[in-house]
Amino acid sequence: MAKKLTARAGANIALVKYWGKRDAALNLPAAGSLSITLSGLETVTTIERAPGLQVDEFRLDGTPQDAAPVGRILDLIGSQDRVRCRIDSRNNFPTGAGLASSASGYAALVVVADALFERGLERRELSQIARRGSGSAARSLYGGFCRLHAGRSDQGEDCYAEGLYDPDHWPLEVVVAITDRGPKAVSSRDGMNRTMRTSPYYPAWVETVDADLAEAEAAVARRDFDMLAEVAESSALKMHASALAARPGLLYWNPATVACIQAVGRLRGQGTGVFFTMDAGPQVKAVCLPGHAEKVAAHLAEVPGVSRVIRTGLGPAAGLL
Ligand code: DP6
Secondary structure: OOOEEEEEEEEEEEEEOOOOEEEOOOOEEOOOEEEEEEEEEEEEEEEEEOOOOOOOEEEEOOEEEOOHHHHHHHHHHOOOOOOOEEEEEEEOOOOOOOOOHHHHHHHHHHHHHHHHOOOOOOHHHHHHHHHHHOHHHHHHHOOOEEEEEOOOOOOOOOOEEEEEEOHHHOOOEEEEEEOOOOOOOOOHHHHHHHHHHHOOOHHHHHHHHHHHHHHHHHHHHHOOHHHHHHHHHHHHHHHHHHHHOOOOOOOOOOHHHHHHHHHHHHHHHOOOOEEEEOOOOOOEEEEEOOOOHHHHHHHHHOOOOOOEEEEEEEOOOOEEO
16 A cells, blocks of 8 residues: 555646536536646646644645645545545646646546545546536546536536547647736636626526537537637637626736737737637637647737746646656
8 A cells, every 4th residue: 555646637728618516515517618638737746644644734836725625535535534644736837827726736636546545436436526626627637638528417427527539639739828927816616606696698608508519529529720719719708708797797807818819819810720718817828720839929928918928738637657
């Protein structure tokens, strides 16, 4: 029995977004989503059995944190009377800035906990447990292209992530334009809950997701970039439109976010294979056809207010190190 194990998982970006829960306690999403898992932007998590401890200890990037949320996930994999643990998690990208560190974080956590407690759970089950921590985390269990099924059942048995294609199916490139380094003003969870409760556009948003998923999945299967660009940009803008109409309204963007969106539009108009997407934060993720990221990165780096661009591509499934 290992005393200490380490796993890594990549961040992911939804091309068809989920926004809103159908069950808060089980963290079940109100709609499905489709994502790409990234290489290079990752969380590395080590768990060590610590029988001497009374409570778990959790450090994120070296700083002690409330261990209760990760402890609850460990309880679901081990058991309530499992050994206490020391959990050390490190991101190689800014935490809480709209780059979904919780997704890679919970994905790495379930993989390493499954191995440490010798459970040997299926990926699908691990995706369901990761989802309890953060909805988008379910998708980081898989590499390349992934679909999260919302399901309908009360207990969420039919809500799980499914790997669609490995990165080599269509090795898209990604440029992340960092427009703000601070933590986000309103978390995804609070933002989507407020949108669900108060936005008159929320029902319209949910109603359109299934059609967007079908279209995006077909576009990925056929490697039809224009089709994927259209549905992904529409999904992102619709999500933000529903959030803007909440009370009080949620505006996650800053002037540089808008300038990047417009720069991406100009580049595509000139024939560059690129489209944008944004999550619950101000960073712009530009998804590019293979070979187009260099030009896109050079353009976005020049946009006023962009402090840094990160170039990455599609990455592998979460796994032990
Ligand atoms: C806008 O999965 O971060 O990024 O389950 O409350 O942790 P919690 O929410 P989270 O929400 C992600 C929302 C999104 C869109 C997406 O990734 O599908």
